[in-house]
């Protein structure tokens with residue numbers, strides 16, 4: 533483990549002198565928000581810096597190397613893995629004030645943005661020009677584009693359009709030694725040298741601070757339609773997902789939620805819940821108006837054939853907004869109603885979703901927890917929201933989480949489809965990655981950051997400096 537210096541008064545004064553006092557956050561109330569994200573973890577920073585310029589970030593990282601203090605980049609703090617928390621103390625580097633959309637180029641279908649731009653703000657701004665930025669993580673009204681890139685965020689639209697990495701053409705980033713790098717291109721193709729853009733994407737703020745992004749845009753779909761399909765049990769709903777996808781349909785979203793989730797938001801539902809095992813699919817299609825009308829009808833027919841007890845068409849934006857509101861409320865309410873809440877986001881191959889879902893009651897009974905299940909069904913990305921009514925049996929819960937992850941890996945799945953490793957999943961990493969893979973990745977980290985000053989203690993346990 534590397535040794536770090538605390539931020540002493542002389543170091544703090546030096547930071548203030550080099551960067552300017554305006555970027556140091558001193559408001560105590562404001563400071564409180566920087567010790568948390570959307571996970572259950574808490575770590576307090578010694579200092580919070582909110583820079584306005586790339587130059588200030590470069591200066592900060594040079595000082596961090598000189599004095600050996602940790603720096604942890606932060607977007608909006610909506611991450612679910614503790615990635616933006618200062619595990620080993622030091623400085624939290626908040627990118628939220630670098631939030632300009634520098635340019636939306638309608639001719640070349642690219643946008644140039646700073647990292648602190650809120651995801652929804654960008655989506656709305658490009659929409660006004662008839663363009664579409666598809667990545668839509670469910671926390672998009674708060675999360676930042678920089679945070680999305682650092683976690684390679686995906687959302688409901690991922691099933692058709694892919695994740696954030698599919699829309700980042702190039703990056704500007706400050707490396708841990710304070711130097712500035714530009715990666716990638718402004719063109720849609722480019723294969724010169726190693727792909728550093730995609731090495732930085734998903735690196736959870738451990739290899740560089742993203743200070744600018746060149747994003748790919750596409751024409752906005754001309755129309756959207758949708759439906760909600762109610763099933764008597766979750767297994768049938770997951771069979772419907774495979775049936776829809778394997779019969780030639782590519783919805784722009786196909787999300788599911790189980791009965792426990794539905795019960796939490798009962799008063800918001802436009803239907804009564806049919807029985808104790810009921811489940812809901814929300815499906816959307818987008819494209820040319822005539823073709824999507826036909827497609828959503830065909831998807832509705834497949835859902836009925838497989839066993840849906842009710843289809844609720846959602847042709848109008850208001851109908852779909854109401855359904856997405858339900859979907860978003862669920863995670864908030866699970867969080868608010870549970871004493872212990874562990875958000876796992878495994879992914880399995882599509883044809884194994886039903887198998888995993890069927891196995892969950894066995895884990896619940898054995899390990900004494902309750903799982904609320906919803907997720908991006910079209911990607912096999914299942915959010916297992918593991919909850920317990922007390923924190924007394926933490927060891928048992930931990931054993932249960934480990935057992936579920938082991939089952940997911942047996943099914944050729946992954947322990948995290950989108951939330952990343954951060955601190956929360958670090959101890960499970962060796963379950964999925966081979967020792968060779970871990971060694972190689974640790975060497976990459978050391979190459980970028982020999983003094984381990986950038987977001988240290990994350991992803992790889994036991995990493996030591998050169």
Ligand SMILES: Cc1cc2nc3c(=O)[nH]c(=O)nc-3n(C[C@H](O)[C@H](O)[C@H](O)COP(=O)(O)OP(=O)(O)OC[C@H]3O[C@@H](n4cnc5c(N)ncnc54)[C@H](O)[C@@H]3O)c2cc1C
Pocket residue numbers: 569570604605606607608609610611612614615616627647668669670671672674675676677678679680681682683684685686687688736737738740741742743863864950951954987
């Ligand atoms: C209600 C809710 C729903 C969610 N739904 C989804 C979903 O559908 N799909 C999904 O993928 N995620 C989802 N998330 C998780 C979260 O929104 C994403 O991980 C998001 O990308 C984090 O963005 P942020 O700006 O909040 O980053 P933060 O939480 O601040 O940071 C996340 C990580 O990125 C790093 N980082 C942030 N900014 C930078 C930067 N400029 N340079 C380098 N590193 C940086 C941090 O160090 C940290 O490791 C959800 C979260 C919530 C609370």
